[in-house]
Amino acid sequence: MxxxxxxxxxIQAAILRYVCGITVNISGTENLPQEPYLIASQHESSWETLYFHALLGHPTMFAKREVFSYPLVGFLARRVGHIPVDRNGSVDAMRTSFAKGKQAAQAGRNLLIFPTGTRGPAQxxxxxxxxxxxxxxxxLPVVPVLVSSGHCWPPTSIWKYAGEIRVRILPSIPAGIHRRDFLDRLSKDLTTQI
Known part of the structure; x- marks a missing residue:
């Protein structure tokens, strides 16, 4: 699959490396749990929506609905089981998307969400x-992930710029803690300097 x-x-990574001069440095892979987990990542560009699939064990990603209409990328997103999210949809639509995520997790897939939503450092x-x-x-435990892709792959430009994209995987937040404590810790983790 x-x-x-x-x-x-x-193929795309080779082009980015040898034509655009973009390299990738990943740290903290020892923080990935053995059991299924939810990845909560910063979101600076389209780079992480593409490459986290291969770098983080083929997680099921929650992606904006528009992605599924893109040529090739949309086809591949559907084929690997990513879940469309209607950002302007109802609470019921969100529940449906999350229920699909729960089913994927119960089938042993890791999940990937970008809790800040829209790409860009301001978010x-x-x-x-x-x-x-x-x-x-x-x-599930939540694995916070920091990423610095925006300077190489700006969200509002078709141009790609040479440099190093850093990915830092932080220690997981255990399942079952109080909602407010969870949000406080995740917010602190995702605003840590990479």
Whole structure:
């Protein structure tokens, strides 16, 4: 199921490295739990929506609905089981998306959510409350992930710029803690300097 997606990403990563001069440095992989988990990541560019699939064990990603209409990328997103989220939808639509996430987790898949929503550094500090709802629903540890992709792959530009994208995986937040404590800790983790 993941062969085509991984092949596509390997080709694109080679182009980014050898044509654009973009390298990747990942640290903290020892913090990934053995059991299924929920990844809560910063969101600076499209880079992490593509490459976290291969770098973080093929998680099921919650992605904006528009992604599923993109040529090739939309096809691959559907093939690997990513879950569309209607950002302007109703509470019922969000519940439906989260229920699909719970089913994926029960089937042994890790989950990936970008709790700050829209790409860009200005959004880093503002967590959407949906991440806490999902955390309580799936009852999994949450792995905060820091990423610095925006300077190489700006969210509002087609141009890519040479540099190093850093990914830092932080220690997981255990399942079952109080919602407010969870949000406080996740907010603090995701605003840590990479």
């Amino acid at each position: 993941f062969f085509a997606t991984d092949f596509f990403l390997k 880093k500090a503002k967590l959407h409350s949906g991440v806490a709802v999902l955390y309580q629903l799936v009852d």
